Amino acid sequence: MSDFSPSEPHKLSLASLPTPLEPLPALTRALGGPEIWVKRDDCTGLAGGGNKARKLEYLMADALETGADTIITAGGIQSNHARQSAAAAARLGLRCILVLTDSVPGRSSTYHGSANLLLDRLFGADIRFFDGNADPDTVMADIAAGCTAEGRRPYVIPVGGSNAIGARAYIDAAAEAHEQAAALGVSFSHVVLATGSGGTHAGLALGFAAREPDLRIVGISVSRAREAALQRVQDLVEKSAELWGGGRLPEILIDDRFVGPGYGQPTDAMAEAVRLTARAEGLLLDPVYTGKAMAGLIALVREGRFGPKDRILFWHTGGSIGLFAYDDVFKKEA
Numbered sequence: 001m002s003d004f005s006p007s008e009p010h011k012l013s014l015a016s017l018p019t020p021l022e023p024l025p026a027l028t029r030a031l032g033g034p035e036i037w038v039k040r041d042d043c044t045g046l047a048g049g050g051n052k053a054r055k056l057e058y059l060m061a062d063a064l065e066t067g068a069d070t071i072i073t074a075g076g077i078q079s080n081h082a083r084q085s086a087a088a089a090a091r092l093g094l095r096c097i098l099v100l101t102d103s104v105p106g107r108s109s110t111y112h113g114s115a116n117l118l119l120d121r122l123f124g125a126d127i128r129f130f131d132g133n134a135d136p137d138t139v140m141a142d143i144a145a146g147c148t149a150e151g152r153r154p155y156v157i158p159v160g161g162s163n164a165i166g167a168r169a170y171i172d173a174a175a176e177a178h179e180q181a182a183a184l185g186v187s188f189s190h191v192v193l194a195t196g197s198g199g200t201h202a203g204l205a206l207g208f209a210a211r212e213p214d215l216r217i218v219g220i221s222v223s224r225a226r227e228a229a230l231q232r233v234q235d236l237v238e239k240s241a242e243l244w245g246g247g248r249l250p251e252i253l254i255d256d257r258f259v260g261p262g263y264g265q266p267t268d269a270m271a272e273a274v275r276l277t278a279r280a281e282g283l284l285l286d287p288v289y290t291g292k293a294m295a296g297l298i299a300l301v302r303e304g305r306f307g308p309k310d311r312i313l314f315w316h317t318g319g320s321i322g323l324f325a326y327d328d329v330f331k332k333e334a
């Protein structure tokens with residue numbers, strides 16, 4: 001990591017790394033476009049896998065360094081980040097308080113009781129529910145102040161683990177994928193991923209910019225409109241570059257056409273992408289992030305946006321446990 005080492009940061013080992021880098025030949029054939037590969041960050045291992053495991057290696061190390069005994073973080077009711085944070089806290093013997101906001105309208109009863117939420121409970125998290133209008137940062141600050149007043153040492157992790165510390169994990173992950181691809185003798189023209197709170201996108205963009213400046217990192221927004229998503233990722237890129245070093249700031253690419261009615265709300269294109277990937281490859285995506293990201297990738301192929309020599313790396317960020325909260329969508333035959 002010589003490009004990013006002002007000080008070699010402290011990091012815990014919570015994830016199974018490196019994750020596999022694999023071709024998706026049947027999906028490639030089904031779409032009739034460029035070769036598609038997948039980076040399996042659904043296989044990071046911590047409590048069902050996903051991208052938050054990598055970020056938590058850095059965030060939890062920072063928490064322990066500050067002497068924290070309580071982790072506070074936030075997300076939606078079906079937050080994968082909350083699930084993996086609760087698991088990491090359990091493994092490290094820390095108390096975990098989850099601020100969960102009910103921000104997705106029209107969901108079924110399983111959404112409010114099963115899947116990620118069921119696992120949060122299994123990991124012993126202290127769960128506090130708020131309605132969708134609550135500002136998670138304010139709520140977490142209030143809870144942290146209460147903990148401090150009780151003599152505890154709280155550590156607040158922002159939504160999605162997306163700050164410069166968490167993003168460092170995806171600078172490393174870009175290096176990991178770069179080395180795997182080199183060893184396999186393949187190179188990619190594009191990386192396609194789901195962009196939510198932005199830390200994954202920011203880290204990958206910075207990490208790849210240092211190694212493969214021509215590689216285009218395409219973030220499919222799962223929540224924000226293009227301008228807002230761009231701003232968020234750019235801000236994280238700048239803060240991460242400031243903290244970790246790194247030269248050239250990458251161009252950030254966001255496509256916001258696949259959000260649908262809003263964060264966590266199902267779309268037909270998402271359901272099609274989840275089904276197609278399951279049936280072609282036996283590979284599980286998720287309804288909130290990777291299903292929409294794959295819907296974006298499929299649309300870009302169908303729109304003829306890639307050349308025949310392009311090779312696409314779909315960065316799988318996990319989340320398939322969330323499928324069980326969307327049983328109403330997938331129960332239907334299609």
Ligand SMILES: *Cc1c(COP(=O)(O)O)cnc(C)c1O
Nearest residue numbers: 080196197198200289317318319
């Ligand atoms: C959190 C999450 C993302 C988005 O990552 P960000 O770093 O928040 O942009 C993508 N996929 C899954 C499954 C996630 O849980």
